[in-house]
Amino acid sequence: MNSIVDNTIFADLHKKEDWLYTNVSGLSNISFCENGDVDPSIISKYDIAVNNPLVVFVNGIYEEEYSRLSDGLSINDPNFETISNRSDSEIPVGKSNSLSITGTQKDTVHILQIVSGDAPVACFGNVNICAQKDESISVAETHVAITDFDHLFMPKTEVVAKENSNVTLVRAIRGSKEAYHLGSLHVVQHESSKVQTNTITLGGKRVRNEVFAYLDGENCVSNFDGMYMLGKNQLVDNHLRVEHNKPNCDSREFYKGVLDENAKSVFTGRIYVKEDAQQTDAKQTNQNILLSNDADATSRPQLEIYADDVACTHGATTGEIDDEALLYLQTRGIPAEAARTLLIYAFLNESLDELADETFREVLVEELLSNLPGGEFIKALYL
Numbered sequence: 001m002n003s004i005v006d007n008t009i010f011a012d013l014h015k016k017e018d019w020l021y022t023n024v025s026g027l028s029n030i031s032f033c034e035n036g037d038v039d040p041s042i043i044s045k046y047d048i049a050v051n052n053p054l055v056v057f058v059n060g061i062y063e064e065e066y067s068r069l070s071d072g073l074s075i076n077d078p079n080f081e082t083i084s085n086r087s088d089s090e091i092p093v094g095k096s097n098s099l100s101i102t103g104t105q106k107d108t109v110h111i112l113q114i115v116s117g118d119a120p121v122a123c124f125g126n127v128n129i130c131a132q133k134d135e136s137i138s139v140a141e142t143h144v145a146i147t148d149f150d151h152l153f154m155p156k157t158e159v160v161a162k163e164n165s166n167v168t169l170v171r172a173i174r175g176s177k178e179a180y181h182l183g184s185l186h187v188v189q190h191e192s193s194k195v196q197t198n199t200i201t202l203g204g205k206r207v208r209n210e211v212f213a214y215l216d217g218e219n220c221v222s223n224f225d226g227m228y229m230l231g232k233n234q235l236v237d238n239h240l241r242v243e244h245n246k247p248n249c250d251s252r253e254f255y256k257g258v259l260d261e262n263a264k265s266v267f268t269g270r271i272y273v274k275e276d277a278q279q280t281d282a283k284q285t286n287q288n289i290l291l292s293n294d295a296d297a298t299s300r301p302q303l304e305i306y307a308d309d310v311a312c313t314h315g316a317t318t319g320e321i322d323d324e325a326l327l328y329l330q331t332r333g334i335p336a337e338a339a340r341t342l343l344i345y346a347f348l349n350e351s352l353d354e355l356a357d358e359t360f361r362e363v364l365v366e367e368l369l370s371n372l373p374g375g376e377f378i379k380a381l382y383l
Helices: 025-029 040-046 323-331 336-352 358-370 375-382
Strands: 054-058 073-075 098-102 109-115 122-131 136-145 152-161 166-175 180-189 194-201 206-215 221-230 235-244 250-259 264-273 280-290 296-305 310-319
Touching: 040 109, 098 136, 109 122, 109 152, 122 136, 122 166, 136 152, 136 180, 152 166, 152 194, 166 180, 166 206, 166 358, 180 194, 194 206, 194 336, 206 221, 221 235, 221 264, 221 336, 235 250, 235 280, 250 264, 250 296, 250 336, 264 280, 264 310, 280 296, 280 336, 296 310, 323 336, 336 358, 336 375, 358 375
Parallel strands: 054 109, 098 122, 109 136, 122 152, 136 166, 152 180, 166 194, 180 206, 194 221, 206 235, 221 250, 235 264, 250 280, 264 296, 280 310
Antiparallel strands: 073 098
16 A cells, blocks of 8 residues: 555654644554545535535545535636645645635535545645635535544645635534544635634544634734534644734634543644734633543643734633532433533533534534433434
């Protein structure tokens, strides 16, 4: 089997400061292939909005038969200029079929990236979003590993938001809890643009979500949100760098998660404010609930500020389920397991409520509750 990635680079990554808490050295011992098929019924299962554009990739290969392209969607557009070279990401960049999205999209564009095979597969996924002046684009990506092998998926999404444009993007990592997911998001914003992103992690054994954002125009608004619910032997590393390069811009980073058994989360958020980027308003928040004594959450907020007229804050909280709230719900006739799940759902639902695509939100809520004891009781109340 021929590998498409030099996996020796993973052996010592955890010795670098930015990867200190995320050891992926096991990848260096795996012989990867790039081939693998998927049953069409699997694709149908994840085709949740049949009236929306759909773009399907299996192991980085575009599947025309199962896709529905609309105006502004193109495969392997040679004219898209990459912006990822502005970052210091250590995640390998490789070839795959790529999707480019331009023009105002009336409906949310759904992208399905499937990783599958009867042996460990390594593959890339490349999505390019460019909103020109006054355009609006909404995108929902599903990254799902189907089979329980040490698959390695390395998706890269690039967003360019021109003057007064609006981009909303949600990326959901689902499926197998044995796969590795090393993904990056690169964002460049111009004057008066608005970008809202949500990264939701439910699957994967080792997940690294990188965000590199460059606010290159005045009056930009940037919201980078994340939500995760992890269990046995799972780890998520959310690593962000937001650069305020012009005055009068607002950015928010809001990540929250629930960790059970020996699950681990890492949040590293750096806000960089350039010398002349006055009137910057930037905030970081990371909140975690631990359901087990073995679970662990690490928060590393970082501020690098060279302007003097700014409002930059950060905060992190880690706690447990509120026993008084749990008792209160039980006294109102809600079974113990369902009461616990209801409190978890209430905590996480704040992130899900922000999703622009209602159909996508409903699917994620369904999966969230299906993985929690007493979830069926909550579904009967809310779904």
